[in-house]
Amino acid sequence: MRGLSEIQRQILWSRLIAVVEEQAQALVRTAFSTSTREAGDLSAGVFDENGLMIAQAVTGTPGHVNSMARSVGHFLARFPAATMRDGDVFVTNDPWLGTGHLNDIVVVTPVFRNGAPVAFFAATVHVVDIGGRGTPIESRQVFEEGLLVPISRLVDAGAIVEPLLELIAANVRDPVALRGDLYSLIAGNETGGRQLLRLMDEYGLDTLAEVAAFIFERSRAASIAAIRALPAGRWTHDVTADGVDQPIRLVATLSIGEDGIDIDFAGTDGPSPYAINVPFCYTEAYASFGAKCVVAPAVPNNAASLATIRVSAPVGSILNVARPAPVVSRHILGQLLPDLVIGCLAQVPGLDLPAESAAPLWPVVLTGGPGRVEAPAATLADATPFVVASFHSGGTGARPRADGLSATAFPSGVRNVPVEVTEAVSPVVFWRKEYITDSGGPGAQRGGLGQVLEIASSEAKPFAINASFDRTAHPPRGRAGGGPGGAGRLVLDDGTPLTGKGHQAIPAGRRLLLEMPGGGGHGDPRRRDRSRIAEDLADGLVSAEAAKTVYGFEGE
Template sequence: MSRAVHSEIQLQVMWSRLISVVEEQAQTLIRTAFSTATREAGDLSAGVFDVEGRMLAQAVTGTPGHVNSMAKSVSHFLARFPAATMKPGDVFITNDPWMGTGHLNDVVVVTPVFLDGRPVAHFAATVHIVDIGGRNTAIESRQVYEEGLNIPISRIVDGGAIVEPLFELISVNVRDPVAVRGDLYSLIASNEAGGRQLLGLMREYGLANLDEIGGFIFARSHEASLAAIAALPKGTWRHSLTADGVDRPIRLEAALTVTEDAILVDFAGTDGPSPYAVNVPICYTEAYASFGVKCIVAPTVPNNAASLATIRVTAPADSILNVQRPAPVVSRHILGQLLPDLVIGCLAQVPGLAVPAESASPLWPIVLSGGPGRVDATAEELRGATSFIVASFHNGGTGARPRADGLSATAFPSGVRNVPVEITETITPVVFRRKEYLVDSGGAGRQRGGLGQVIEIENGEGKPFAINAAYDRTVYGPRGRDGGAEGRRGLLRLDDGTVLRSKGNQTIPAGRRLILEMPGGGGHGDPAGRDPAKIRDDLRDGFISAEAARADYGYEGEG
């Protein structure tokens, strides 16, 4: 079946085809998923790996936290189930935070692909499952055991036959077994779709294995990464960032070193673990730290095992960014998604690099629940209430860029989409009364920070409901760059003015509305240098008030 060595043009075409294969894998996930996190927000990852477990290509659709941590997951699967023990029709699963993508709600499924009876590749996919049991994303968790069901690396399909006892075990430990089971089937189906397309590609080009195309991908990606690194001055730059924390602020420290053949990121000096669930496994730390570096240094180099290998991330084992089992980790996104801002702060000091200001960064997921047993209220108060649990993703503004304003209400660095409010209203009694840009929330600067947004929610049944809050940037806002101002800090409150905690499970009393004010991005450059025409546009569009135009920019004209 093997043919002569392919030309570079053919190999480049095959590489592009391989990316389209994994994108179809991801789109299969979106089309078949039950949870809104996957179907509407695209909180997923999909990729193809060689027989040794090295990532060859990832889908365009997906999040860095999933993709970059999943890049190492397949090696854990192969350590547990060597390729020689796998057979056609096998599918494997885990949600182990230290072997997957950092918390129990993310389920990773790996499927080996066979050609003429020989293993040639693996497909892996991850989705965020809204409920995995336990305390359901509670920041108050003190150990990972409280956070839900932990599935060790296991066969979930054995030679084409569903391992029903494992499905049953999962189903009886979650609050919405239909949705969870549906998401697991969607993961299996997406890998199957990817494998089917890969085999078609291999037969079309007469490939007996992926050695040739894999070698081409890795060689070109490594060369391009080294070229990007070679263009940088050599040295070490340091930066720090303070997160809100739960019971105390959390200090994050980074040292970024550019060598001849790699960029090293070391988080020594970062605070130790928290007793609350904001701790981060090293896989998630590596994922977002690497993403922050790539965004600035080599944004056009494809993401795969070779390009990621030029970025090496370390953190002390006793730190909050390399937490050890059984620490609670369910809200690892809070600190993990601050890491691009932290490493970009290091890169801002590298001569010749232009970088954006800080962003709202950590997602503001709206995790709501209602009904008996899910809300801190009396049985009488909850009589007739609909039971529900739902998660929808939203975010504030991104930091201003050196030559452009920040993006408003945009999830960076996660890249997930805002979930349409109509979707949440359709599947729950929740009603969104307001969702709009938050005026004056973007940090002032020559380039303005992106605006946050304000969302106002009530229970349409007039019953109490609960929010599981896991938010940051409410005490320490996104900092500006090169003279730009800080973006507005976030706030969680009720419509009567009561301020809620930014983290923790809290009940919204009957008749009250919940209001989330999400942070704005930091500004870039001296506000005095902003083009008056842009100020007029911001006034006309309602992005800034006349008061802010005068106070922040010294602008006395009309909108």
């Protein structure tokens, strides 16, 4: 770069990452939805004048960031940069042009300098409600899943486009939260843009073209070097998901070559009539994340580093559905893809990789009140209307040299929402939240434990859950001789079983128990260190029976 030293170039790169992290933190601090404010279910990034991602925030989820990396190009196709004005802000929640389902809203803001756009800030948050039927797995078309906002101007030269905001607010159950989240997206992008202009002033930059070129060149070179350090070859792996009415088989073939990694999902099952289908943008996001975690985790995410991992899926397969397929629960299969890709890479000579994780989040989406739960009208007459979403997780797979993490989200990285927060904003009470003994897959390294939630209405009224869970029939598998993690389960406190997917009512006076899966184990359980088994026993993570029969531990 002309006029800048090598050190200054690297500093600029780090400063840009800091800028987008401040953008993300502004989102967290101002968001209305608990999914953003408490769980960090968001993304933030800065893009060059051509719509290529230069840097992404550390705070955020791969499904949002890696799919949003494509989104800005769609915005520019609809509104070319020459038609934009200083103060404009654009919005969409189109699943095929955004991040995979209607509940994710993407906002893009151009940053002007000397009368021309020099960069774009983009951000995404998950909103609790976007209208329609809510988040039911039973949806048969995307039209049932809520309001779709095509790529549109949300702010026109500094003035909010009120008719659009009013239209969106009129179609959702909590218009205050929705409006607040849109304002937080605008504020986050504005924060990033303000800091970027200060940075450009500091270094006397008129454009980011040369900075972006440096970042892209270094990122691609580092990524290719990491890929070439692995043996070339081709490996295939498969994962079975629970599905709704029947299991779903996902197949991946991963090829390592001189110029990158190719991941192809040929052989994967066709689309489902239920809302577990995945738009390709989400497939690409999580598949590339799975490969990057293993091959080049230290290289920052940007357009160049992501371009070294190429993803394809047959058009019309469940991982590349066309409109108007139902997609609201695309997280179920999409978040299984890193485990599927890691299963391919685990066959590469020289790589020793973790066991499978619980993977898909267990989003606890609860509703109650008149018209929101199937129950006699008389029992709901004085019930508080509510819809609330909180995120919780099972365990991660054991690593080659360390146990898995308990109640921790992988691959999404979304945090568990504190139960006290959910109780504060809805008439529900959590009676129990604890680890499930023996749910971690046995191994020389034990899988992370799942957790159980016990939930009831604080008003002793009927309520409902929109269940969109997996790993109940096909638990996470172990690796290198490790055993599977515990399967997930939904049940009422009287023993009545529920299914892992679908809108289901919890009668008045009953409690709902959600038992989340544990991660798979790694290595032969009989080779686990005896002192660690004793610690697990003392902590209640492993039962005395499992210690004896599975680990061969007789006590000391």
